[in-house]
Amino acid sequence: MDDIPLSTRLIVLAVLLLLSGFFAMAEAAMMVANRHRLRQLAKEGHRGAQLAARLLDRTDRLISLSLISKTLINAAAAILTGHIALTLLGAEKWTPAIGILLITFCLLVFSEITPKVIGAAYPDWLTLRLGYILTPLQRISAPLVSFINLFVGALLKLLHLEAGSGHGAQRISPEDLRAMVLEAGHFIPQQHQSMLLNLFELERIEVDDIMTPRGEIEGIDLQAPLEEIHQQLVTSFHTRLLVYDDDPGNVVGILHQRRLLAAALAGELDQAALREQVTEPYFIPAGTTIYAQLQFFQKNRQRVGLVVDEYGEILGLLALEDIIEEIVGKFASGVPGNKTLAWSGDEGNQENGAATALVDGACTLRELNRELNLDFPLDGPNTLNGLILEHLEDIPEAGLSVRIGGVPMEIVQAQDRRIRMVRIFRPPLAEA
Numbered sequence: 001m002d003d004i005p006l007s008t009r010l011i012v013l014a015v016l017l018l019l020s021g022f023f024a025m026a027e028a029a030m031m032v033a034n035r036h037r038l039r040q041l042a043k044e045g046h047r048g049a050q051l052a053a054r055l056l057d058r059t060d061r062l063i064s065l066s067l068i069s070k071t072l073i074n075a076a077a078a079i080l081t082g083h084i085a086l087t088l089l090g091a092e093k094w095t096p097a098i099g100i101l102l103i104t105f106c107l108l109v110f111s112e113i114t115p116k117v118i119g120a121a122y123p124d125w126l127t128l129r130l131g132y133i134l135t136p137l138q139r140i141s142a143p144l145v146s147f148i149n150l151f152v153g154a155l156l157k158l159l160h161l162e163a164g165s166g167h168g169a170q171r172i173s174p175e176d177l178r179a180m181v182l183e184a185g186h187f188i189p190q191q192h193q194s195m196l197l198n199l200f201e202l203e204r205i206e207v208d209d210i211m212t213p214r215g216e217i218e219g220i221d222l223q224a225p226l227e228e229i230h231q232q233l234v235t236s237f238h239t240r241l242l243v244y245d246d247d248p249g250n251v252v253g254i255l256h257q258r259r260l261l262a263a264a265l266a267g268e269l270d271q272a273a274l275r276e277q278v279t280e281p282y283f284i285p286a287g288t289t290i291y292a293q294l295q296f297f298q299k300n301r302q303r304v305g306l307v308v309d310e311y312g313e314i315l316g317l318l319a320l321e322d323i324i325e326e327i328v329g330k331f332a333s334g335v336p337g338n339k340t341l342a343w344s345g346d347e348g349n350q351e352n353g354a355a356t357a358l359v360d361g362a363c364t365l366r367e368l369n370r371e372l373n374l375d376f377p378l379d380g381p382n383t384l385n386g387l388i389l390e391h392l393e394d395i396p397e398a399g400l401s402v403r404i405g406g407v408p409m410e411i412v413q414a415q416d417r418r419i420r421m422v423r424i425f426r427p428p429l430a431e432a
Contacts, residue, residue, distance in 0.1 A: 006084065006087055006088075009080060009083065009084055009087075010084065012080060013077060013080050013081060013084065013106075016073050016074075016076055016077040016080065017077060017106055017107070017110045017111050018110070018111075019069075019073050020069075020070050020073040020074055020077065020107065020110075020111035020112075021110055021111040021112075021114065021115035022115065023065075023066045023069045023070045023073070024066075024070065024111055024112050024115040024116050024119070025115035025116060025118055025119035025126070026066065026119065026126070026130050026133075026134060027062075027063065027066040027116075027119070028115070028116040028117075028118075028119030028120050028123075029119035029120070029122070029123040029126040029127050029130060030052070030055065030056060030062060030119075030123075030127055030130065030134075031059075032119075032120050032123045033052070033056075033123040033124055033126075033127040034123070034124055035053075035056060037124065038052055038053055038056070038124075038127065039053055041128070046128065048127075048128035048129055048131050048132060049127075049128055049131075050131075051131025051132060051134075051135045052127045052128060052130065052131040054131075054135070055131060055134055055135065055138065060149065060152075061138060061142075061145055061149070062134070062138070064145045064148060064149060064152075065134070065137060065138050065141055065145055068141065068144065068145065068148065069137075069141075070111075074107060074111070077103060077106075077107070077111075078100075078103050081099050081102055081103040081106075082096065082099045084099070085098055085099035085102065086099075174200055177200070178197065178200045181193060181196045181197060181200075182197070191329075194329065195327055195328055195329075198326060198327045198328075199327060201326075202289065202290050202291035202294070202326075202327070203289050203291045203292075204289070205289065205290050205326065205366070206286075206287050206288060206289055206290065207284055207286070207287075207288050207289075207290055207293050207307050207318050208286055208287065208307065208315065208316070208382055209290075209364060209366055209378075209382055210290060210318065210322045210323070210325075210326055210364065210366075211307045211315065211316035211317060211318040211322065212316050212317045212318070212319075212322070213315070213316045213362055213383065214248065214314055214315055214316050214317075215362070215416075215418065216316075216362050217242050217248070217316065217317045218236060218238055218241060218242070219241060219242035219243065219244050219248060220232060220233075220241050220242070220243045220244070220255065220274070221244060221245070221246065222243065222244070222245045222246075222252065222271050222274060222275065223245065223246045226269075226270055226271065229271075229274070230269065233257060233260070236257070238257075239256060239257055239258065240254055240255065240256050240257070240303070240304050240319070241254070241255045241257065242254060242255075242306075242317065243255045243274065243278050248314070249313065249314060251281050251306065251314065252275065252278050252281075253278035253279050253280050253281050254278065254279050254280075254281055254282075254304055255274065255277060255278050255279075256277070256279070259277040260273070260274070260277055281305075281306050282300065282302045282304065282305040282306065283305060283306050283307075283308050284296075284305040284306065284307045284308070284318055285307075285308065286307055286308065286309045286310070286315055290323050290326060293305070293318065293323065294320075294323050297320050297323075302320075303319060303320040303321075304317065304318070304319045304320070305317070305318050305319075306318075341357060341359065341363070341367065341368065341371035341372055342357065342371070342372075343355040343356070343357055343372065343426050344356065344357065344358075355425075355426040356423050356424060356425050356426065357372055357423070357424045357426070358412070358421060358422075358423050358424075359384060359421070359422050359423075359424055360384075360420070360421060360422075361383065361384050361385035361388075361418060361419035361420050361421060361422055362383050362384075362385060363383065363384050364382055364383055364384075365377070365378055365381070365382060365383065365384060365387060366378060366382075368384065368424075372424070372426075374405075374407055374424075374427075375405060375406075376404070376405055376407070377405065384419070384422055385418055385419045387404060388402060388404070388409075388411070388419055388422070389419070391404050395414065395417055396411050396414060396419065397411070397414055398411055398412060398413055398414050399411065406427055407424060407425070407427050408424075408425040408427070409422050409423060409424045409425060410422070410423045410425070
């Protein structure tokens, strides 16, 4: 070793440090690479992605290759550093310590920290190119890696642990997808991000949460005078109406107003014509998730259904549009009362709760939480009316104030044993 020039030994040491850094960078890049994008590129025929995907299918061999290579290179670098230190400093007592400190510093800076930071910063770009280098190296070192893995496997069995391929077979969960969408907020428009997040909620939300309650359903009574029915059809904002006979619970079916056009033009619109154009009602069991109901609507070619409880009593009406609105948000329409929920009032004093929102008692708690950034409980009643009645255990009168979940509110109108209108005061910590 002493016969080799010092400059040559320094060059060899630099090369060893670079080689060690290469394997550290490769290990970091391969471990944090986007495996789903990698598999997609591999399916599209990208050669580098195919090689990298094969390597990641057996991460135990990949890690073994990296560790064996780094261990051998670092050992050689340490020995070479010792000889360089003896040449430069002589055979002093503190020479070995200087050599240890020097090689430790060089390995940390040039062979560990810096390469791994680079690998973690550009994993996708590096992974597509590292496969061309690591694949032949893995084939060459396969006998040595297999020999060492024999001892590793025996030790794992002794510890009652199982060796697997690791990340190569990982699956992404809905929670992982949701987290990815949230983290990608800077790259996805807010409206698109909101739609994607709503999709993850489809299996958690039930039809009871978004249906139109029974008391809010617009229907036609076949026992009503014909003039009244005509007026109702002319002024209705809905294309499909519930038809019942005398009692709203005695449902005859669903009427699509378009089917009445010919009879109306011919002047033959009466109760009998209405009965002929009514289609059989489609019933939905309460508690059905809206994801399942969306599939049922598609399978049965239905757009409207009546939600019923276990006794067959009608609870409300659900339309396909209700599910679509749950995904994409509320549609702007000319239907009276279909207003966007928002705080209004003294904008300068909103922090003191001066801002208010006038809300229909039939409004769902989920919509209030989402639009007004409140935190009403969702494990009980579905509507604001139900929440207040449950809290008071009585039917209140107009003018009564109450605080639920830290949110002050005032009952503006109560009629027919129901709370019709509520003024909600913005709590100090809520943000519009």
